[in-house]
Amino acid sequence: MAMTKQSLTEVVSKVPGPDGCPLSESGVLLGASVCDGMVKVRVRAHAGWDEGVMSRVASSVREAVARYAATEHAALVSCVTEFVGNDGNTLKAFRFGGAAASGTSPRAGHTPIPGLDDKSNPLAGVRHIIAVGAGKGGVGKSTIALNLAVGLARRGLSVGLLDADIYGPSMPTMLGLGTHDAIVHQGMLQPFFTHGVKCMTIGKLVDPDKPLIWRGPMAHGAFTQLAEQTQWGELDYLVIDLPPGTGDVSLTMAQTLSLTGAVVVCTPQKVAQDDAVRAARMFEALKVPVLGVVENMSCFVGDDGKVYDIFGRGGAKKMSERLGVPFLGEVPITMSLREHSDRGDPTANFTGTHEAGKRLGKALEELVSSCEAQVALATMKRGGQKPTLTIS
Numbered sequence: 001m002a003m004t005k006q007s008l009t010e011v012v013s014k015v016p017g018p019d020g021c022p023l024s025e026s027g028v029l030l031g032a033s034v035c036d037g038m039v040k041v042r043v044r045a046h047a048g049w050d051e052g053v054m055s056r057v058a059s060s061v062r063e064a065v066a067r068y069a070a071t072e073h074a075a076l077v078s079c080v081t082e083f084v085g086n087d088g089n090t091l092k093a094f095r096f097g098g099a100a101a102s103g104t105s106p107r108a109g110h111t112p113i114p115g116l117d118d119k120s121n122p123l124a125g126v127r128h129i130i131a132v133g134a135g136k137g138g139v140g141k142s143t144i145a146l147n148l149a150v151g152l153a154r155r156g157l158s159v160g161l162l163d164a165d166i167y168g169p170s171m172p173t174m175l176g177l178g179t180h181d182a183i184v185h186q187g188m189l190q191p192f193f194t195h196g197v198k199c200m201t202i203g204k205l206v207d208p209d210k211p212l213i214w215r216g217p218m219a220h221g222a223f224t225q226l227a228e229q230t231q232w233g234e235l236d237y238l239v240i241d242l243p244p245g246t247g248d249v250s251l252t253m254a255q256t257l258s259l260t261g262a263v264v265v266c267t268p269q270k271v272a273q274d275d276a277v278r279a280a281r282m283f284e285a286l287k288v289p290v291l292g293v294v295e296n297m298s299c300f301v302g303d304d305g306k307v308y309d310i311f312g313r314g315g316a317k318k319m320s321e322r323l324g325v326p327f328l329g330e331v332p333i334t335m336s337l338r339e340h341s342d343r344g345d346p347t348a349n350f351t352g353t354h355e356a357g358k359r360l361g362k363a364l365e366e367l368v369s370s371c372e373a374q375v376a377l378a379t380m381k382r383g384g385q386k387p388t389l390t391i392s
């Protein structure tokens with residue numbers, strides 16, 4: 001039997017915190033996830049919690065998880081408990097290795113997470129890197145990248161979002177980073193933490209009204225600094241929002257990072273598809289597997305739920321078939337999505353209650369599931385572990 005996210009969350013929620021209250025009742029449990037026997041638990045640390053307190057909580061979590069794994073006869077490869085502060089930055093993380101699975105030792109020793117303590121490679125703790133691109137501008141790359149990141153984080157995964165559009169960063173607005181200032185600690189940029197996602201954007205490091213003109217080598221430097229000098233810590237996913245086109249940033253990214261794959265965004269129109277084909281070909285040429293194609297703006301859904309195929313629908317699906325890559329789903333145009341993007345509240349895209357909002361939430365959840373499935377397949381093709389299929 002395999003561990004499921006739902007049961008794992010139930011198990012972890014009952015673990016007593018330092019005050020004896022279950023973690024869920026104290027409101028400090030941020031999420032729990034499991035993939036291929038690797039368990040990840042995120043806890044918000046209270047101001048007074050020192051390392052000893054966090055270590056005791058991590059041990060209790062590990063013991064509860066080991067007991068649960070043993071009952072299910074499930075393999076437990078590792079159990080990571082990550083403590084984050086009120087500003088969302090990781091304070092401390094405790095990893096119990098495979099020895100924890102036996103459940104024989106009351107407290108296995110902990111080792112630091114690679115990405116946190118290995119200053120030479122701040123991306124060492126990132127499991128999957130997904131780039132979101134398109135040949136064409138304005139088709140919704142940033143929108144899809146952001147909602148993919150938020151959707152993954154809502155599933156209890158640890159997620160980062162890198163706004164790699166160094167020419168026209170959108171994330172400060174879309175994430176509502178207005179009053180937040182960038183913080184540098186020991187020479188490393190500390191990612192912003194909002195909507196459950198760690199994010200970094202050049203838009204918070206430069207004058208927002210100044211045009212950003214980067215030539216080849218400068219673009220290369222700007223991207224690598226953002227990617228490699230941000231303290232990402234341990235992440236399940238890092239989503240990268242690319243600038244439009246097939247230029248310097250994509251090239252640098254493919255040369256410097258080990259990507260799991262790329263998601264290509266396009267709208268139903270022929271012109272967008274032509275550009276998306278070029279983007280897919282570019283990823284192939286750069287040896288980045290294409291995880292699939294998303295059709296954004298596939299139709300317009302009014303608040304009453306009425307559907308209008310204003311751009312003609314289904315073109316991206318046909319294009320994905322032509323390219324021989326998976327179709328990841330379609331996202332409608334809704335007035336709420338545009339409004340939430342402008343006011344920096346992507347979480348609201350998943351919680352809509354009127355017809356259009358419900359439809360949008362469902363479409364985004366389906367997109368997130370398709371991406372997770374394709375990442376699992378891509379990992380397997382690369383020689384990773386077998387994906388775990390969870391049917392719920």
Ligand SMILES: Nc1ncnc2c1ncn2[C@@H]1O[C@H](COP(=O)(O)OP(=O)(O)OP(=O)(O)O)[C@@H](O)[C@H]1O
Nearest residue numbers: 137138139140141142143244332333334337338341
């Ligand atoms: N499905 C949608 N429904 C409503 N509005 C949308 C949708 N997709 C994108 N938008 C809006 O369209 C605009 C362009 O989207 P976005 O910035 O994501 O595109 P982009 O491809 O990243 O653009 P660029 O090429 O400039 O980086 C934004 O204002 C966004 O809020």
Ligand SMILES: [Mg+2]
Nearest residue numbers: 141142165170
């Ligand atoms: Mg964009």
